[in-house]
């Protein structure tokens with residue numbers, strides 16, 4: 001497959017222009033299309049407010065999330081406080097990502113050349129469908145009907161397990177939390193801790209139900225649960241001939257891939273089977289080994305709150321007599337070059353999937369990950385999912401169901417906790433606000449008629465750009481005083497403000513506005 | 527010092543006593559307050575709801591009104607935050623670089639009340655008297671957009687007669703978020719419920735903050751619950767004296 005299709009960022013970006021983005025080096029490509037609907041797990045199938053309401057009604061879920069995010073938040077805060085150069089590290093992380101994105105094409109081509117020179121094979125996948133077809137074809141050509149998997153967001157994003165299953169290939173998740181999700185036929189709800197919505201008791205019950213030879217006396221205790229999973233997985237590891245992984249990062253100058261993990265199951269997958277297939281989003285590449293130092297400090301402290309994660313696996317091509325005999329790298333676009341084309345929005349591609357922004361987000365903590373629909377939940381998911389899929393609404397017409405990703409940028413109070421936590425300083429609140437404007441525009445284009453909200457926003461701007469009109473509107477609003485005359489507060493307002501007064505009283509407008517008081521008490525003053 | 531008051535549209539229309547307290551306090555400290563009469567709104571609701579073009583009209587108007595002021599104070603972390611962090615960027619995005627330069631100049635002279643007192647006027651003890659049990663909620667935009675840090679607490683600790691009670695998980699959002707409170711009302715209310723639980727748990731009579739909007743949200747919830755705690759803006763506490771208690 002040619003690499004020339006790939007939305008190489010230097011070209012075909014009308015907003016910014018090639019000069020700002022670095023000189024073009026490859027082919028005559030254009031920006032790639034958005035991630036297609038109907039495949040993978042990037043699309044919200046319901047508007048966020050409705051999905052959130054259901055989640056909020058589940059008290060067990062609220063307790064599980066509140067407890068788990070609280071524990072990780074405290075660990076992260078302690079791990080970060082140990083370093084007196086944490087802010088400099090964040091700045092370095094941001095700077096490396098920004099400069100890498102500005103010439104992503106160069107680094108990707110270098111990565112391809114180095115991987116190939118060291119005995120690996122590189123495949124370029126425009127979108128989820130292509131990536132799934134490539135991986136399925138590679139597994140088929142080995143004759144295997146089973147693969148072991150390292151925890152990976154990219155393969156969740158494209159719905160690889162479902163695609164393999166459709167081809168008669170069983171994918172076995174080996175990360176403990178992913179295994180819990182798979183056994184429970186559940187969906188991940190967190191980037192790092194996909195089963196964060198489950199507590200120990202629920203996991204024990206699941207193991208007793210789904211693991212054939214598990215000890216019936218199994219206790220709801222972390223070590224026992226981990227040992228049960230270990231026994232369950234061991235046979236599969238020894239049997240597997242093909243492994244599929246993602247990658248936390250890749251180093252272009254030597255064609256080296258890296259996976260950072262806690263359990264060691266990833267390393268089993270990366271070293272035991274004959275064939276290793278790695279699916280990686282194109283934004284994960286770093287130019288050189290010296291960049292690694294920054295990210296190996298930022299990532300563990302931000303994600304698990306550890307100084308260093310237990311297992312960091314790095315591999316370069318294939319090595320005779322050691323590890324897999326065949327290595328394939330699938331580089332995935334799936335909407336990334338489209339996101340890259342927006343010079344501000346592209347900052348979301350700096351994300352290293354540490355999940356710190358989820359753990360500090362007051363919205364995520366209360367609704368959980370499923371409310372976001374996409375496998376990228378929380379603050380970064382509310383930015384990234386609609387960026388990758390586009391903001392179109394409703395049915396996709398392709399049989400893939402409806403997508404409501406345009407509701408995600410509004411799923412935030414813009415409190416800013418995510419920006420403070422982000423190790424690469426992604427200004428998530430500003431990106432959300434930008435996407436809101438894009439969502440409003442998309443809705444306006446789709447309907448051709450202005451929405452009631454658009455009309456009231458335009459009216460408010462008209463009134464507020466003139467002090468005389470504003471003062472007149474204030475007197476009109478004081479009619480509302482009559483409604484709250486006895487109590488000094490308003491308990492029921494008409495739609496859309498009824499959404500406010502369902503749970504909160506509204507203030508009764510005062511007898512005199514500030515500006516009236518001012519002109520009465522300071523008649524001689526401007 | 528001659529200080530221009532940007533009272534904010536919410537305070538003007540719904541909470542005039544917050545503006546009055548700001549004037550009373552600054553005049554008591556010996557400063558001259560002016561109220562540029564053309565002022566209306568910072569446009570933050572428009573930007574944050576996805577209407578940057580409509581907001582730009584308000585930015586232009588705001589810059590016209592406040593351009594000549596030496597220092598501008600707003601009794602709101604959120605509105606001061608919008609002036610400082612959104613105005614010039616909006617103009618720049620719209621390709622109006624001349625307006626962006628003017629907006630930057632206005633932003634550089636705009637402060638929130640606690641910043642004005644501590645940084646510009648150099649006072650922490652404003653001579654206030656407020657004999658109540660009070661807890662302080664540091665609003666998100668004061669904390670993470672303006673980075674006011676502990677300035678409001680430094681001012682509150684000098685208030686005579688007052689007992690200051692520490693609010694658990696103080697830095698967590700109350701769930702207001704402008705139109706978020708209406709568009710995602712269920713999630714907003716869940717956040718508010720936790721904030722109210724912490725506030726009521728302190729045993730405070732009064733919950734205070736530097737933003738009338740967040741206080742409207744918290745106060746609306748507390749009043750609906752019939753909770754014993756009421757909300758009072760930071761400016762009202764600092765304006766209160768033994769001779770003229772608020």
Ligand code: SF4
Nearest residue numbers: 351352354355357422
């Ligand atoms: S946006 Fe930042 S904090 Fe959130 S997951 Fe990505 S890197 Fe981590």
